[in-house]
Amino acid sequence: MYSIETKKLTKKFKDKTAVNGINLQINEGELFALLGTNGAGKTTTIKMLTGLIMPTSGEILINNMNIQKDTIKIKNILNISPQETAIAPNLSVKENLEFMAGVYQIKDKKNKISELVELFKLDEVLDKKAKTLSGGWQRKVSIAISLINDPKILFLDEPTLGLDVIARKELWNVINKLKGKITIILTTHYMEEAEQLSDRIGIMSNGNLVDIGTSNELIKKTNTKSIEDAFVKIVTGGNL
C-alpha cells in the first residue's frame, strides 16, 4: 500500500493548467522531495494532497482512502507546516501547542506537548508570545505544531526558507529524526537540502512531473556532477 498515490492528478485555474495529470506513488515512511522552479505546481500539488483544494480531475489516494470521499478521516492522519509560519501570533508557544491539540482533540495532550517540547528544545520559549520569536524559532514552533496529531503523513512546504545556516541544520536534524517513522513530503528550493534529506526526488516543471528518482539516479541519468546540475538539465532540457 502506498502512503500517497495520485492518478492523472490535474488542477486547472480557468485557462491555466497548474498541475497536469501527475501520477505519483510515495511509499510509507519515505521522505519524498518535490523540486521545481517557481510556478512549477509544487504548492498546488501539496494543497490538493492535503485537501485544501480539490482537483479538477484525477484521483488522490491517501493510505488507500479517497481524499474526496474520506476527507475527515484523511485530515486526521496528515498535517502540514505551510510555507509561511502558521502560528497564532498573540498566543504563547505553549498556548499554540494546546490550541492545535484541541483542534485534533488529542486525548493525552499534556504528554504529547512535553514530547514535542523536548524534541524541538522549546523550553526556553514556551511562555513567550509567538509573534515575539525570531524567524527560526517561529519555524521550529510551526513544525512542532504540525506533529501534534502524530501524523502518518507530514507536508513540509519550504521549511527552511529564510533561515540561517545554524537554524537550518537544526531543522535538518529534527527532520532526520522523523525519517522512516512517518511519510514526509518536502518542497524546497535548496538542492542540497533535497539531496541530504530525501529518499527520492520528484522534479516538477510547468505543472508536469518531469522526472523522479534518487539523487544519484538523477545525477547519473543526466550525466551531471551534482543534483543542482541534474535539476537544471531536467528542467531546461539541457538548453542552459
Added chain:
Amino acid sequence: MRMLNFARRNFKELIRDPLSLIFEILLPIFLLFIFQQINIPGDTYKLESFTPGIIVFGFSFITLFTATLVSKDRSSSLLIRLGTSPMKSSDYILGYILSLIPIVLIQGVIFFTVAVILGLHFSLNIIYVLFISIIISILFIALGILLGSLVSEKATGGIGSIVVQLTSFTSGMFFSKDLVGNVFTKICEILPFESCLNIIKGILNNNLEIINIRNIIVVIVYTIGILILSIITFKKKMISDNK
C-alpha cells in the same frame, strides 16, 4: 469541542490587543458622558434613549473587531493549517461568534454602569437588555465575518468605519430619522440599525409598544441572511485564498 477551542483562541487574540478594545469602549463612554453635560432639548439625548444608542454604537465596533480578526487569520498561514485539519465551517463561524460574546457582555456592563452613575435608573430591564444584546450582536458579528472574509486586513479599518458611521447615522441615536426626509427615513427602515435600537430602547424603558413588527422582522431577516452569507463567503474565500 473544536468550536470552543477555536473560540478560546480567538478570545485570547482579541484581548491581547487591548489598545483597540480600550478605544472601542472609551469612545462610546466619552459620547455618553459628553452628551449628558450639554443640555440638548428633546428626548434623543436623555439617558433612557441615548444609552441604547451607545449599546448599538458599540456593536458596530464589534463588527470592526470581527472583520479585523477574520481578515488577519486569512492573511496568515494559520487558516491553511486549520484548513487541513478536521475543523468544519460551522466550527469556524461559531468559534468566531462565541469569542465575541463575552466582549459584547463586558462592553454592555461597562456602558450601563457608566449610565447608572450618570443618572440612569437601575432596573431589571438592564439585565434583559444585556440578554437581548447577545442575540442582536450575532448580526453584527456575522457582518464582521462577512466583511473580514471579503476584504484584506488593511481594508478592514476603512470598511469597518463605514459600518460605524452607518450605524450612528441611521440608527437614530443622534437624531430622529424624520428630521432628514423621506428617502433617509426609508433607508433607516430598510437597514437594521434603527430596528436594533428600537428593540433595545423598548426593552430598557419597558415600553414595548415602540417595537413594531417591522423592527423584529428586519432584525431576524438581516441576522439569518448575513449569517448564511458569511458562512458561504468564508468557506468560498478559504478555498480561493488557497489557490
